[in-house]
Amino acid sequence: MNSKTDIIQKELQSALLEKRPNEEEDQIKRRESVLEINGYQVKETIGTGAFSIVKKAFSKTHDRSVAIKIVSKQKATKDVLTKFLPREIELVRGLKHVNLIRFYECIETTLRFYIVMQYAENGSLLQLIRKEKFIPEARAKLFFNQLLNVVEYIHSMGIVHRDIKCENIVFDETFTLKLIDFGFARGNMHPVVAGGKIKPVFSKTFCGSHAYASPEILKSVAYQPQLSDIWAIGVVLYTMVIGRLPFSNENNINALIKQVSAGPKFHKDRSISDDCRDLITRILKPVDERITIEEMRRLSWLNENDSGYDDSGNEKILEKRIKLETGVDESEAKQVDINNNDNSSDQQCTSPSVYKRKVATPNKF
Incomplete structure (x- = not known):
C-alpha cells in the first residue's frame, strides 16, 4: 500500500517539475x-x-x-x-x-x-548604404527616379506617405525599388476648391523620423504633406550619394531646426556632380522655395540619356562610365551615420504634379 502511495507521490512531483511552455511560446504556436x-x-x-x-x-x-x-x-x-x-x-x-x-x-x-x-529579397536601402558606404551617383539616380515615380503616383491618388526614409525603401529580387510602410499615410488629400480657388489640404500630425522631417513639421505648424514628402526624398537622395544623413536624428528640436534652416553641408570626402548637388539643395529648401516634382523632371540631372546602369540597377559591363567618385578611396570613406498580382498591370504615373509649392492659408486638417 505504501509502495502505491509512493508511486503516486512521485508521479505528482514529476508532473509538477515537468517543463511547461510559457505564455509567449503558447502565443507563438497559436x-x-x-x-x-x-x-x-x-x-x-x-x-x-x-x-x-x-x-x-x-x-x-x-x-x-x-x-x-x-x-x-x-x-x-x-x-x-x-x-x-x-x-x-x-x-x-x-x-x-x-x-x-x-x-x-x-x-x-x-x-x-x-x-x-x-517579400523584398534584397533588403532595405538603409542596409545597402551601410554595406556599400554610399551609392554611386549614376545608380542613385536610377533609384531616385523610381522613388520619384512612386511618390508622384501616390500623390496623384490623393495619398501622402508621411514616413519616407531609407528604412522604408526596399528592393525585390531584380533590385527594383519598392516603397513600403503606409502606417502614417493618409488619403483624401487632393487639393479642394474653396471660394473659387484651388487650395491644398493641410495636416498637423507629426509623423516620421526627426532626421527626415521638414522644417515646417519640426516647427509644429500646419503643413502641406505632399511638400513634406518631397523634403524626405531629398534627405534620401543626399543619404544615398553622401553616405550619411544631412541632419542629425536627435530629439533636440531647436538644434535640429537650426541645422535644417542652414541647409545641407556637402563633405569633402565625397565628390558629387554640380547638378546632383543643385537638386538636393533645391529640395532641402524652406517650403515656399522648395522645388516640386514637376520642376525636378525638367532638370538636366534627371534627363541624361544614359545612367550607366540597366533597369535592374546593375552596372553595364560593355559600357562602363567613369564614376564621379574617382579619387576617393572607399576604404577611407566614413561609415554611414544613420539610425534608424501581375506586374503587367502595374501603373506608372508620370503626369505633372498637381501640387504647387506656394502655401495657402490652411482650410482643413
Missing part, C-alpha cells in the same frame, strides 16, 4: 497555427517594432516567399488600432504600382492582425 491554416509556412523573423513583428513565410497559394507583418492588438495603442492601421490597410489595398510593395491579404483574429505582403 499565431503560427493561424497562418498555417491559411497556407503559410512561417520562417524566420526579419523585423520587429514596438507592437509588431515581421516574419518571412512561404505562401502555398502564391507559390513564393512573402513577408507577414503581425500586429498585436494587446500591445498597439488605441490610435494605431482605430485610426492608423485600418487606414493603412484601406490605402494599400487600392494602390498598385511597380515601385510599391504588393499587398496580398489581411487576416484578423481576436488578438492580432496579419498583413501579408510581397
